[in-house]
Amino acid sequence: MRYLPLTDADRGEMLAKIGAGTIDDLFVDVPEEARLDGPIRGLPMHASEMAVEKHMRKLSKKNLAAADAPFFLGAGAYRHHVPSSVDQIIQRGEFLTAYTPYQPEIAQGTLQMLFEFQTQVARLYGCAVANASLYDGSTACWEAVAMASRITRRDHVVLSGALHPHYAEVVKTMAKFTSDEIAGAEPAIQSTPDNAGLISRIDDQTSCVVVQYPDILGRITDLSEVAEAAHAKGALLVVVNTEPVALGAIKSPGEMGADIVVGEGQALGVGLQFGGPYLGLFAVRDPKHVRQMPGRLCGETVDAEGKRGFVLTLSTREQHIRREKATSNICTNSGLCALAFNVHMTLLGEKGLRQLAAENHRLACQAADRLAKVPGVSVLNDNYFNEFTLMVGQDAREVVHKLAAKGVLGGVSLGRLYPGVDRLSEGLLVAVTETTSEEDIEALTNALEEVLS
């Protein structure tokens, strides 16, 4: 077996040294009735690399890869071109096979990278401090809610109706088991988000208001007034972003007064991967909130010779020290995805990020204008970045399947995201990135015309 270096001769010598007759003598503590007498039935035996690769390739070919079709899906996971050097770097054994950097003397590579990553995220979000990543955007959103409760010592949470429904579900699920009360709703079909309605739900019990920006329908709005209203009531504003590229074009949440900014970092470096692993981003505007943050934090220090170095720090917040009193039960971060984000962002730089955002927006505008001309179709949004909502005049779920039958991955239906909410059923979310070609836009337009006619 190609991953197991012991030979039978080795095993014999080692058993002799141990003083055991057979390997089963080492399993004496397992009650005899629980011991299996041979390989578990119902599973295949070991296989060569070639055979396994063949099997997995067969499974992979049963999926339609995004590159092989005109592709317009977003809704919290965006397809961008990832420079080839990103994957090359994250596959270096020293990064790929490293452990959590608890031994900083031999983990400066990971640690310095995390320090750079934290700085990039903080700046992108307009915040003071970001952590070293969480699992994904949706769990980061829940951690933000929990953190707001700790800070405000309140337990009522106001969720914007235009928060990604999976994120809202995660918050609601978790809240069932804690004492938090959650108020949320589905989005209204209107061209701009309902900030006034949201503000009206904030009261003295509110720990935080959670708003997505751009929101689930792709809409953009100035959040300053929400921030002011929340602060006036002693509540925090949590802003969720699922498309970091947007922040190369539009104001950061921090600039508009957000207290905690969380989001999904997948768009940069990580790729689609059918939903995971992704990259939870988490930042706070005010450094005084750092000690209430969940997850790992990397900080600068010096070594015994006075050289600059980096360590995981403030771990007294964490479970391995504080156990049941920790700020979160989280242990793992999304280290390798953070590296991918960090490398991609470094390749972009501010210049490239702004160019990338501009190109996304340009193509999205072009697509929206073109699609709006399809009979029966209208664009809901006044404003958007690279994703907008089309109203297609019939059940968009069906439309999506019919487009797929024509080889076009045409978007995400609101019906899939909000099953049973009739007023949303005709909505289709369409995302456009730099990977979208003009031919793709043409293909979607034509397919949509045929499907709707």
Next chain:
Amino acid sequence: MRYLPLTDADRGEMLAKIGAGTIDDLFVDVPEEARLDGPIRGLPMHASEMAVEKHMRKLSKKNLAAADAPFFLGAGAYRHHVPSSVDQIIQRGEFLTAYTPYQPEIAQGTLQMLFEFQTQVARLYGCAVANASLYDGSTACWEAVAMASRITRRDHVVLSGALHPHYAEVVKTMAKFTSDEIAGAEPAIQSTPDNAGLISRIDDQTSCVVVQYPDILGRITDLSEVAEAAHAKGALLVVVNTEPVALGAIKSPGEMGADIVVGEGQALGVGLQFGGPYLGLFAVRDPKHVRQMPGRLCGETVDAEGKRGFVLTLSTREQHIRREKATSNICTNSGLCALAFNVHMTLLGEKGLRQLAAENHRLACQAADRLAKVPGVSVLNDNYFNEFTLMVGQDAREVVHKLAAKGVLGGVSLGRLYPGVDRLSEGLLVAVTETTSEEDIEALTNALEEVLS
């Protein structure tokens, strides 16, 4: 431009330091009439990584990859399963982007690898010493002929008719420009090689006899008698091997008395790559011939502190020292391919190599037996390793195209290798490796039946 780190500001500062007004001041030595005034016409301007990748992917999709069809081609290039760790290792920047190890203090990785590689090749070939690789098997074959002429101070070369015709062509081409005289022929259609005929061509003028093993028709024969005959006349025996995996099953050329063994190493680690880059292997049985060898050699030594280390050595044979008196004009070796071979061979080890060879032979026997049952088809060979010659009773070139039209890459026609040699036109070389499945054999059998009926 993503690979060019100078900004316009940098360029300005640097020109100032240099004391030049414009960049063109640095090109003053180019006669004005030869200077181009802008980008060369007829070529596109720079393009993004995404755009280039798209273009190249389009071109790649115009080729039928071997994995996507039942595949039976050999004739000097063999398709084997390369473990995924091989490619991972050769892509490490420290190997991929290293220079020729002329500074051994910072190139021990490459040098130790070459020392291991040389040892592996020498042992595989049954020789004393191997070099650090040449371009490919065919050029290595010519270098062996040239070396034999230097050693024997004779200039008549006897080529076996069953030497790969490309190899024979290379030798003949080069010999046109040197003083060597070449006697060669095409192979006879018979079940075993004609050793007696070959021996009869050796005389007192012969510098060397060149034999392929297994030969171009896949035949295997004991070369001891050829070696004895050559040595009796003071000539050297050069043995060419194009399938190193075979040497996990059959006697090495060195064991049978070969003086110089050369070959193509592509089968291990390197892959098909449409013919290049490949890996020339070169070894000598007698260590006294080392100073007549072409190409780089890596040797063991010690450093100033007495630690074991490796260096390129005996470079007084080489062009950068000896210039017009060098043993060869060769400069480059095939370093990264040698690493791939070295890693693949290490993963195999003797145990795995023998298993691999046995599996190839088992499947080849199975395929030969199955194909022999196709009406109109016979197997030429008495003996073979993983490749044999089918006689198909009609022009095999046409058969190959008809098989391709059915989606089967069925082998290499002798007509392609020996255009205009009518007696060979009905031969089809069929190679079978561990990557060939029983379904593939079935697919070829069925397609061949249809094509021939």
Next chain:
Amino acid sequence: LEEPLLFEIGRTNVTGVDLPEVNTDAPNRLGGLERAEPIGLPGLTEPETVRHYTRLSRQNYGIDLGFFPLGSCTMKHNPRLNEKVARMPGFADVHPLQPRETVQGAFEVINELAHWLITLTGMHGVAMSPKAGAHGELCGILCIRAALEARGDAREVVLVPESAHGTNPATAAFAGYRVENIPATDEGRVDLEALKARLGPDVAAVMITNPNTCGLFERDMKKISDAVHEAGGFVYCDGANFNAIVGKVRPGDLGVDAMHINLHKTFSTPHGGGGPGSGPVVLSEALSPFGPLPYTARTADGVVHLVEEESADAFSKEHFGGVMQSFGRMTAFHGQMGMFTRALTYMLSHGADGLRQVAEDAVLNANYILRSMEDILHAPYAASGPCMHEALFGDRDFGGDLSTLDLAKSMIDEGYHPMTVYFPLVLHGAMLVEPTETESKATLDQFIAAFRSLVERANAGDEAMKQAPYYAPRRRLDETQAARKPNLAWAEPEDD
């Protein structure tokens, strides 16, 4: 070689990508929210980027470079085939919300992996979406809470052994439970009688790690389970150490109700310097109905379904007689697909026979270390029998004022990652050594020799060890300063 920070070498007007220049005059639909202020994100061209990260990487230690005897962390070889498979476009370049008919292969991977996990553990169901071990623990505890609530049984306490991973109590607390400790015997195992005495109608669950963090198998596991079940509670098993028993024992046969599986430990998906992980949770029949959304299931027609909010109720009625009552969603989308493909590739490579060999070799390697060190290091549980996949030592026997930490940092100079230290908390100056099955005997022999020589140096009072490491990219780092005045993001240095 020192490598500066990106912020010291990058420039905001440099980029390593080729994109059209921004046309600031172009009309836009950004609602007047253009980002006008500089963001402060420096860029590097591709050559500079590759060099920056290649140099940084060389300040790291990884499994590819050497041995990580990290107890309870299971740092084993990460096969490269797994990386290759995960990058196949059909897995890497697929959107989680693509129409079902275009992602059947992805559903099959999830379902096939689920089948392996259920079969290897002898359990009834599995929740695939948890993102990491701790997330899996949370999932398991929430299943327990949902099951209890479904029967109207509000319980308040979760019992956890002192030797548990920190995530165990943190998880229980996060799910709203009060945490109480379970006492241990002198042999390093759960005290069955004491546990029985504490059980009662307020105990929702017992969280046990088996093999435990002392590297021992809980001999009384079945009895513990029976007792907990009798008292109306559930048994959560921390599966971090499943490596030791995979293919040899099925947790389901021991009465476990829920156990998370760290795919990055037992099933070798890479640690990646701290993640991403993946923590599927296998569930007993009693808990299976309460698992989170989404889940996959193959119906009689061979089609694999992904059951989400949209279809959960209808699907439960049609295929499960309405028994499925998910407690809800724990994460967006469907879990760590990239880790599933790697883990499945690993399982298929080893097969049922190979995985059994994995456990045997892991245990053999650990006992080899235990028996090669017990004469010179305090090994409190060594007398009671073999260990499982890891060997535990304490600092009782070294001389002088040298600490476990000094020994650990000295290992760095010998070319090793330090072992796990000061965990589990139950043993003073604990050193927990887990060799895993992918280390050769030659590596272990070298390690043992180095380890013994360090212990001897410590016993001889070698003060130099207090300053170790000497031959690492950094000497010991000042963690106190880092925490006292946290500097968590780069700032331009102020002018003098």
Next chain:
Amino acid sequence: LEEPLLFEIGRTNVTGVDLPEVNTDAPNRLGGLERAEPIGLPGLTEPETVRHYTRLSRQNYGIDLGFFPLGSCTMKHNPRLNEKVARMPGFADVHPLQPRETVQGAFEVINELAHWLITLTGMHGVAMSPKAGAHGELCGILCIRAALEARGDAREVVLVPESAHGTNPATAAFAGYRVENIPATDEGRVDLEALKARLGPDVAAVMITNPNTCGLFERDMKKISDAVHEAGGFVYCDGANFNAIVGKVRPGDLGVDAMHINLHKTFSTPHGGGGPGSGPVVLSEALSPFGPLPYTARTADGVVHLVEEESADAFSKEHFGGVMQSFGRMTAFHGQMGMFTRALTYMLSHGADGLRQVAEDAVLNANYILRSMEDILHAPYAASGPCMHEALFGDRDFGGDLSTLDLAKSMIDEGYHPMTVYFPLVLHGAMLVEPTETESKATLDQFIAAFRSLVERANAGDEAMKQAPYYAPRRRLDETQAARKPNLAWAEPEDD
């Protein structure tokens, strides 16, 4: 960390692949030639293999780690996109003898790259199959010889400047020519008048490197070509330094008849620790008919043909009026496809504008180094004007008994690969520094500072430099011992 040899850690009964056990009783068709004796090839499992080579790699220095100021070797960044493209199954997993209809994409790559090379050089044709630069030189010289023979003109001499790469005279000799030196002027260029005086009916060709190995452009190149042509000879240009002029000057406009192009230099395919290279040769109209087989050509119907022995005569008659008279085949199959895909990817990335910028930045970087060092190092040709892509210095001015070699080895301790030393031979203690266009100004500034400080230390007679390097995986290696008693393969140590 020292890494043992494979032969010291591997075992012949260990393997890192999973294949069926050998059934020695199975019937075979090996003709009684079974390999019975042990071969002596040790194996390692995958974890051991990955670790062995990862550790070995870390004893290497590469472009990814730092600056290689290697004159005439053009060590520039190797873009990762190129590696990705070369691995696309349509390129990597294609057999060279597949039926033409299944490899049109491969023919198109060769043809498209040929078009780029011809256009960039202003030449008439190109031979794609040479495997490396020296092989390309041989190809060019053989074309010249074939062309001369075709007109019945047997000439015997090839003129080569003293400063030429060693491959130039070796190639000419290998092709059966007598080599004579061309004198140089004090300015480091070919002495036009002396050359003219030597030309005559016995001179087959002149081999010139332009830009030359002193880093200078041969100002008289056109005049040289005209004179050679007038004397009935041909001009071979060594294209190793094409990096300096790509997109700025076309060798075809200077009268060159043949020039090889090192794809691993100008067009950035990786050096790989010594290869593989690829050396296509562009040819003038006079030489194009004589190029080697096979070649590719696109016919009017848009189809790209690969012309081999099989079809060469017919194809020449149909499409070239019978003019093509190849001198034959230089290698099996069709050349270095894997390098073609990389080079084409690089060219498409840069485009015509980017390649021009490549030359400008390469020359700018080199002059920046020249002007930053000329005050403290002997730079014999600096006064005569700018250099091209590389700057040449001599050892005349340093004090004491320290040598160029000591300076070079000391650079290792500063974190750099040494520059090219003792080449070209025309300058005593030569140091040839080529920064290439992919190094940043910051890197150059650091390098210049380090270089200056070493020169100052040398001038101050710092004897410590004689023992450098100190901070490398090895100190200076004993090359004499290696050559005197060559040990070129591992042997089991003899028992004492």
